[in-house]
Amino acid sequence: xxxxxxxxxxxxxxxxxxxxxxxxxxxxxxxxxxxxxxxxxxxxxxxxxxxxxxxxxxxxxxxxxxxxxxxxxxxxxxxxxxxxxxxxxxxxxxxxxxxxxxxxxxxxxxxxxxxxxxxxxxxxxxxxxxxxxxxxxxxxxxxxxxxxxxxxxxxxxxxxxxxxxxxxxxxxxxxxxxxxxxxxxxxxxxx
Amino acid sequence: xxxxxxxxxxxxxxxxxxxxxxxxxxxxxxxxxxxxxxxxxxxxxxxxxxxxxxxxxxxxxxxxxxxxxxxxxxxxxxxxxxxxxxxxxxxxxxxxxxxxxxxxxxxxxxxxxxxxxxxxxxxxxxxxxxxxxxxxxxxxxxxxxxxxxxxxxxxxxxxxxxxxxxxxxxxxxxxxxxxxxxxxxxxxxxxxxxxxxxxxxxxxxxxxxxxxxxxxxxxxxxxxxxxxxxxxxxxxxxxxxxxxxxxxxxxxxxxxxxxxxxxxxxxxxxxxxxxxxxxxxxxxxxxxxxxxxxxxxxxxxxxxxxxxxxxxxxxxxxxxxxxxxxxxxxxxxxxxxxxxxxxxxxxxxxxxxxxxxxxxxxxxxxxxxxxxxxxxxxxxxxxxxx
Numbered sequence: 001x002x003x004x005x006x007x008x009x010x011x012x013x014x015x016x017x018x019x020x021x022x023x024x025x026x027x028x029x030x031x032x033x034x035x036x037x038x039x040x041x042x043x044x045x046x047x048x049x050x051x052x053x054x055x056x057x058x059x060x061x062x063x064x065x066x067x068x069x070x071x072x073x074x075x076x077x078x079x080x081x082x083x084x085x086x087x088x089x090x091x092x093x094x095x096x097x098x099x100x101x102x103x104x105x106x107x108x109x110x111x112x113x114x115x116x117x118x119x120x121x122x123x124x125x126x127x128x129x130x131x132x133x134x135x136x137x138x139x140x141x142x143x144x145x146x147x148x149x150x151x152x153x154x155x156x157x158x159x160x161x162x163x164x165x166x167x168x169x170x171x172x173x174x175x176x177x178x179x180x181x182x183x184x185x186x187x188x189x190x191x
Numbered sequence: 192x193x194x195x196x197x198x199x200x201x202x203x204x205x206x207x208x209x210x211x212x213x214x215x216x217x218x219x220x221x222x223x224x225x226x227x228x229x230x231x232x233x234x235x236x237x238x239x240x241x242x243x244x245x246x247x248x249x250x251x252x253x254x255x256x257x258x259x260x261x262x263x264x265x266x267x268x269x270x271x272x273x274x275x276x277x278x279x280x281x282x283x284x285x286x287x288x289x290x291x292x293x294x295x296x297x298x299x300x301x302x303x304x305x306x307x308x309x310x311x312x313x314x315x316x317x318x319x320x321x322x323x324x325x326x327x328x329x330x331x332x333x334x335x336x337x338x339x340x341x342x343x344x345x346x347x348x349x350x351x352x353x354x355x356x357x358x359x360x361x362x363x364x365x366x367x368x369x370x371x372x373x374x375x376x377x378x379x380x381x382x383x384x385x386x387x388x389x390x391x392x393x394x395x396x397x398x399x400x401x402x403x404x405x406x407x408x409x410x411x412x413x414x415x416x417x418x419x420x421x422x423x424x425x426x427x428x429x430x431x432x433x434x435x436x437x438x439x440x441x442x443x444x445x446x447x448x449x450x451x452x453x454x455x456x457x458x459x460x461x462x463x464x465x466x467x468x469x470x471x472x473x474x475x476x477x478x479x480x481x482x483x484x485x486x487x488x489x490x491x492x493x494x495x496x497x498x499x500x501x502x503x504x505x506x507x508x509x510x511x512x513x514x515x516x517x518x519x520x521x522x523x524x525x526x527x528x529x530x531x532x533x534x535x536x537x538x539x540x541x542x543x544x545x546x547x548x549x550x551x552x553x554x555x556x557x558x559x560x561x562x563x564x565x566x567x568x569x570x571x572x573x574x575x576x577x
Contacts, residue, residue: 017324045435077432087299089283089332097368098288104235112376113436113565115369116282116334122435122566131444133428134568135340136333138283138300141325146344153347155428155451168295 008033011177014163018144023151024184026158029061030177039171043123047110050171051090052120055164059124062160062178071129081132081156084121085143085163090114092166117164124160132156144181151183158182196346197577199356199417200265200405201517202257205504206242206398209256214514215521218500219550221530225383225396225505231367238379241365242398242505250285250401251306254362257403258311261358265405266417272312275405276327276354278345279304280337280361280509288368300330313358332509335469335564336428337361338402339512342572343426345406355411361510362401369508370397380472385506386533387470387499388477388541395471398505402513421520424557424575425456431567438476438563442483445563448571449487452559456573460488463495463573464555465528467519469563470499471506472533478540480563485542496553498531498546512562512570519560519574526554 011030018025031040031054040050040057063070071077093114100107113119117136125134133155135146140163147159160180167173206224207213217224225240230247233239262272279300287298296302308315308328315328329344331337338361345357363369373379379394386392405417412419429451431444438445453460469480484492500518507514522529527550534547560572 021324071432082430086332087301088287088295089300091287091295094283094288094368097372101367101371102289104232106235107371107375109375109377112372112378115372116565117332118334118336118564118566118568119435120566121568122431122433125430125432125567126434129432131430131432131447133340134333134336134430134564134566135428136331136337136566138330138332139304139325139328140301142329144324146329149344149347149351150428152351169292 010163010175014177014179017141018179018181021144021148022184023144023148023181026180026182027062027066028179029058029065031058045110046114048096049090049092050174051092051164051166052114054166054174054176055084055120055162056124058162058176058178059160062180063128066180070127074129077129078131079157080130081150081159082121082125082130083135083137083143083147083159083161084117085137085140086117087138087140087165088168089117090166091168147181193350194352195409196349196406196423197409197412198404198420198423198520199407199412200261201420201520202260202403203514203517204253204257204401205514206244211517211521214504215518215525218503218518218529219527221503221532223503223532230365236374238374238381240383241396243365244399248364250362250364251303253401254307254360255310257401258307258358258360261403261405266415269312274314275356275358277304277308277313278329278331278341278357278359279307280331280341280513282332282363282509285366300332304328304330333564333568335508335511336562336568336570337509339562339570339572340428342516343428343570346423346426349406349408356405356407358403358405359513360403361513363508363510364399365397373397378473384533385472385502386535387468387472387502387531388481388538388543388545389534390536390538392472392474394473395506398507400504400507400510400514402510402517404513404517419577421523421577422575423572424458425452425573427451427571429569433567436565438479438567440479442479442486444567445480445483445561445569446486448569449559452571452573458557458573460491463557463559464553465558466495466497467515467558467560468497468499469561470501472501481541481543492543494544496528496546496551497543498529500529502532516560516572519558523555523558523574523576526552528553
């Protein structure tokens with residue numbers, strides 16, 4: 001069973017972390033964000049694993065809260081980056097592939113593109129018109145720092161930061177959080 | 192103030208062996224080594240070849256080796272390494288998917304990076320500049336732009352004065368699972384050759400690649416009397432906002448990355464003397480990249496020499512961008528541009544000056560190293576001669 005108090009802590013920690021590096025939060029979201037939160041809906045073309053639907057769902061909630069319906073206006077989308085943090089990546093799909101290979105089977109062709117976190121990032125970016133940098137990281141706490149770096153480097157004005165923590169045991173322990181951030185003008189760039 | 196970022200140490204392992212010289216020689220001589228994979232069973236695969244080292248090399252050991260070697264070349268002693276962070280590009284810990292369920296967290300990519308840091312004496316301290324939310328060791332998993340994004344981030348950290356030097360390392364050793372996935376996705380070349388931009392190309396082939404570079408501020412390199420092999424003159428990362436796994440056919444996203452990299456450096460399109468292309472060898476992707484070069488470079492795209500060295504060392508996935516960045520740096524120093532192996536004849540969809548057959552003698556002041564990945568992620572790195 002999902003522990004919602006613990007799961008909300010992921011987004012609360014993410015908000016605190018981005019604020020600690022001088023970024024301000026335009027919108028945030030979590031999955032699950034309540035005890036009876038239904039599972040993220042399936043995504044066309046993504047199979048066998050909760051990872052990509054989890055990412056897409058928190059992205060939808062966060063961007064929806066910030067901007068309404070997709071896509072973002074062109075000028076805003078062009079200046080928005082996407083940083084996706086996943087400590088173990090799509091571990092359910094990776095385990096399925098390994099088990100299939102070890103028993104001498106053939107893996108399904110759809111799993112080909114699903115094997116990298118970029119693919120669901122591309123799904124979100126295409127849907128919302130996010131045309132800034134797409135960066136995937138495995139370092140659990142690095143999202144806020146890399147988001148700040150992209151803004152300070154002039155590559156984006158806003159960054160969608162998602163941490164997707166797919167359970168390494170079963171989907172019941174999945175959790176994810178998203179924030180849309182920009183540089184807090186009153187605090188300026190990091191030194 | 193913007194600090195100049197320079198390359199002061201490089202190291203690589205490829206199917207040609209350990210060291211950058213065998214890699215450069217093979218890309219200049221156009222001698223690919225795609226051969227039947229012996230490392231794991233390929234009997235049930237459509238395609239059975241890749242560019243691999245003999246035996247069963249270990250990713251951690253190879254990463255430690257290249258980091259040590261690049262730091263040695265850059266003259267980084269124990270004390271200098273203690274303040275030098277690691278940006279690592281990998282698919283993940285290759286043992287994760289077969290680890291016991293309870294042990295999986297110990298097989299994270301971060302844990303692999305932390306072990307490289309512990310073994311090589313790089314910095315594991317909080318905060319490059321005291322205001323970071325996380326430890327400085329970062330792992331990039333953005334598929335085929337993972338390593339080039341890490342180079343761009345390293346150059347940014349140096350340019351903004353947040354680090355004197357950064358080690359970027361990357362590694363992929365051909366293994367059974369990605370091989371099976373690429374085979375199932377019908378992405379692998381069916382004729383045993385990678386033929387980027389050529390008529391008749393049938394796809395990519397995987398290859399081993401483990402590499403490391405030291406990116407320093409010019410001032411920090413000068414203080415240590417470290418070699419300056421090249422400058423990271425410009426860089427950019429962009430997205431296509433187009434598709435899960437296909438590039439924009441008009442190349443607009445990659446073209447924006449090229450344009451931004453040039454503007455950042457104050458370099459005109461016609462000053463670019465070589466392009467080390469992403470050039471995966473897949474029909475759709477090469478055509479989109481050719482379109483991007485025309486969009487970004489205008490008429491100069493008809494004249495600038497282009498090659499994809501994946502035709503020789505193969506596609507090293509998360510590590511490929513670093514292998515190609517190093518080949519670009521070394522080729523500029525050598526005064527000789529690498530060959531696009533496997534080229535048969537022009538494809539009207541790829542109107543470019545492809546370096547086919549023989550390497551070209553040239554000492555360009557600037558060269559581009561381009562990469563593109565699933566999710567529409569693009570990077571452009573502009574290398575300046577030292």
